[in-house]
Amino acid sequence: MLHARPDYAHIQDPHGKIPTEEPVFLLRGCDVLAPLVVLSWVALAERAGVDQTLIRDALAQAKRMYEWQAEHGSKVPDGPRAPEPESVTATISAEEAELLSELRARKAAAGRTPRVFVI
Known part of the structure; x- marks a missing residue:
């Protein structure tokens, strides 16, 4: 799996279902945007005719994310510290x-x- 963030590169697919060079994007439960992104995916997936089982699974995951955030809090996405840009x-x-x-x-x-x- 090829992660968008290099610091997540150690997270891999132990069963080999995702090809090594396939890009992936990981959303964490603590990310305040994550459940909204999943719900947006659901809306697009329904229009595209995605199997209802996958849609139900995604809705359940969004619900779990909201529950996690209610119990543990949430935060704006962050990443590894980068050098300050020359321009804003x-x-x-x-x-x-x-x-x-x-x-x-x-x-x-x-x-x-x-x-x-x-x-």
């Missing part, structure tokens, strides 16, 4: 800019206003 202006790569443009074009073609957050 957010920058994205040319590839990210192209993907963002494509998303906006698709949404506009569908008559919807895209809501994209770039940090």
